[in-house]
Amino acid sequence: MKHDLRSVWAAWRQASPVVLDVPADIRYRLLQRYVDMSLRNGRLGVASFALMLFGVAYEAPLGPRLVALFTLWGILLVRGWLSRRLLARMDLSDPRSDPLHDLLVIAASLCWGLAPYALKDVVAPFNLYAVIYGAFIALAVLSVSYLSAYPASVLFVLISVSPLILFMFLQGTREFIVMAVATIMCGFVLVARLRVAHTTLLQALAAERENALLVEELQSYRRALETENASLGTSLRDASHAASHDALTGLFNRRHLVSVVYPLAELVQNRREEVTVCMVDVDRFKRVNDSHGHPVGDEVLRSVAGLLGTRLRDGDCLARYGGEEFLVILRRCNVSRGKRVAEALRQNVAQAQIATHAGAVPVTVSLGVAQWAPDESFDDVVQRADRALYDAKQGGRDRVEVHTADQGRLSIQQPDSTLPGALV
Numbered sequence: 001m002k003h004d005l006r007s008v009w010a011a012w013r014q015a016s017p018v019v020l021d022v023p024a025d026i027r028y029r030l031l032q033r034y035v036d037m038s039l040r041n042g043r044l045g046v047a048s049f050a051l052m053l054f055g056v057a058y059e060a061p062l063g064p065r066l067v068a069l070f071t072l073w074g075i076l077l078v079r080g081w082l083s084r085r086l087l088a089r090m091d092l093s094d095p096r097s098d099p100l101h102d103l104l105v106i107a108a109s110l111c112w113g114l115a116p117y118a119l120k121d122v123v124a125p126f127n128l129y130a131v132i133y134g135a136f137i138a139l140a141v142l143s144v145s146y147l148s149a150y151p152a153s154v155l156f157v158l159i160s161v162s163p164l165i166l167f168m169f170l171q172g173t174r175e176f177i178v179m180a181v182a183t184i185m186c187g188f189v190l191v192a193r194l195r196v197a198h199t200t201l202l203q204a205l206a207a208e209r210e211n212a213l214l215v216e217e218l219q220s221y222r223r224a225l226e227t228e229n230a231s232l233g234t235s236l237r238d239a240s241h242a243a244s245h246d247a248l249t250g251l252f253n254r255r256h257l258v259s260v261v262y263p264l265a266e267l268v269q270n271r272r273e274e275v276t277v278c279m280v281d282v283d284r285f286k287r288v289n290d291s292h293g294h295p296v297g298d299e300v301l302r303s304v305a306g307l308l309g310t311r312l313r314d315g316d317c318l319a320r321y322g323g324e325e326f327l328v329i330l331r332r333c334n335v336s337r338g339k340r341v342a343e344a345l346r347q348n349v350a351q352a353q354i355a356t357h358a359g360a361v362p363v364t365v366s367l368g369v370a371q372w373a374p375d376e377s378f379d380d381v382v383q384r385a386d387r388a389l390y391d392a393k394q395g396g397r398d399r400v401e402v403h404t405a406d407q408g409r410l411s412i413q414q415p416d417s418t419l420p421g422a423l424v
Contacts, residue, residue, distance in 0.1 A: 017097045017152035019202075026205045028095040033148035035083045035097075038105055041142045042076035045108055048138045052115065056130045060122045068118070072111050079104045102152060109156050112139050113163035120167075129179075132164060136183060140190055150198040154191055161187050248298055249305035251326070252319035260317050260329065261378045268372050275372040276338030277381050278328040279389040280308065280345065283364045283397040285324040292358045299356040300363055307349050311341070327382070335371035335406040342367040342400040350398060364398035371406050 007019040018030040049072050053065040082101040090096075112135040119131055139160045146153035161183065168180035244256035252260075267273040282288075282304055289297040301324060308326060309318050317329040328345070330338050349365045368389030372381040384403040392401040402410060 011151040017149035109160035246320040279385040280326040282324040366392040370403040
C-alpha cells in the first residue's frame with residue numbers, strides 16, 4: 001500500500017492522472033483507458049445531471065437549471081476535443097496527459113458537489129436529501145470507472161465529495177451531521193476499493209504485457225526453429241541426394257541400386273514382373289580422355305547420361321555403374337523389348353552431336369542385354385549383361401548384344417520396326 005501511495009504522490013507531483021513508475025507501454029494503455037472513460041463518463045454525467053435537475057429539482061427555476069446543464073454539456077464537448085488531440089499527440093515513449101483535460105474532469109465533478117448549495121432554498125427538504133445522495137452515488141459510479149487513473153479517481157472523489165460533506169456539516173442538524181459522517185466513511189471505503197481495483201488492474205496489465213512478450217519470444221523461437229528445420233531438411237536432402245547420386249552425371253549410383261533391386265527381386269522370383277538389365281559402355285572413352293583431356297571426358301559422360309535418360313520411362317532406373325559404364329534396369333520388360341530399347345539407346349547416342357568446349361566429339365556406346373531370371377540374383381544377371389557387353393565390344397562396338405542364355409527368348413522382329421524413342 002505504501003508503494004501505491006508513493007506512486008500516486010509522485011504522479012500528483014508531476015500532474016499526472018496515472019502512476020508513473022510503470023513501463024511506458026502500460027502507462028500509455030492506462031491513459032488510453034482514462035481518456036476513453038472520460039468521454040463515456042462525460043455523457044453519463046450529463047444524462048444523470050439532467051435527470052437530477054429535471055426529475056428531482058423540478059422546483060428550481062428553469063433558467064438556472066438550463067444554464068447548469070448546458071455548462072456541463074459544454075465542458076463535455078471541450079473534453080472530447082481535448083481527448084482526440086491528446087490521443088493523436090501522445091508520446092509512446094513517455095505518455096502524459098493534458099492538464100486542461102484533467103481540470104475539466106474536476107470541474108465537471110464540482111457541478112455535482114456544488115448542486116446542493118444552489119438548490120438549498122428552492123427545493124423541498126426531501127428533494128434536497130435526494131439531490132445529495134443522488135450526487136454522491138453518481139460521483140461514486142463515475143470515480144470507479146476511472147480505475148486506470150488512480151490519482152485522478154482519488155482527486156475526483158476528494159474534490160467532488162468534500163463540498164457535499166461541508167454542506168451537510170454547515171446545516172448543523174443532527175440528521176445532516178450523521179449523513180456527513182456516513183459520507184466520509186463511504187468516501188474512505190470507496191478510495192480503498194479504488195486502490196485495490198487499480199492494483200489488480202496494474203497486475204493484469206503487467207501479466208498481459210509479460211504474456212505478449214512471451215508470445216513474441218515463442219514466435220521468435222518458432223521462426224528460428226522453422227528456419228533451422230528448413231536448413232536441416234535441405235542439408236538432409238542434399239546429403240541424401242549426394243549419397244544416392246553420382247556427383248558427375250547426377251544419375252543414381254551403385255549404392256542406390258540396392259534400394260531399387262531389393263523389391264524387384266521378390267517380384268522377379270514370384271514371376272510377377274519381367275525385368276531386363278542393360279550394361280552400357282562408352283566406346284573408346286580412353287581415347288577421348290587422351291585426345292581432349294579429362295574435363296572434356298567429363299562433359300562427354302554427362303552428355304551420354306542425358307541422352308540415355310531421355311529414352312527411358314519413369315519406372316526404369318539409370319545409374320552410373322563405374323567409370324564410363326552405365327546400368328539400365330527396365331521394368332515390365334522382357335529381353336525382346338529390352339533389346340529394342342537398347343538399340344534405340346545406341347542409336348540415340350550415335351546420332352547425337354555431343355558438344356564440348358573443345359568442339360563436337362563423336363561418341364558411340366555398346367550395350368549388353370540380359371533378362372533377370374527368377375532363379376538368379378541381381379549380381380548374376382548383371383554379370384550376364386556384362387558378358388553380353390563384352391561380346392558387343394569384341395564384335396566391333398557400337399552394337400547391342402543379348403546374352404546367349406536369353407537368345408531363345410527373343411521374338412522375331414523386323415530390324416527397323418522400333419525407332420529411337422518408341423520404347424513403350
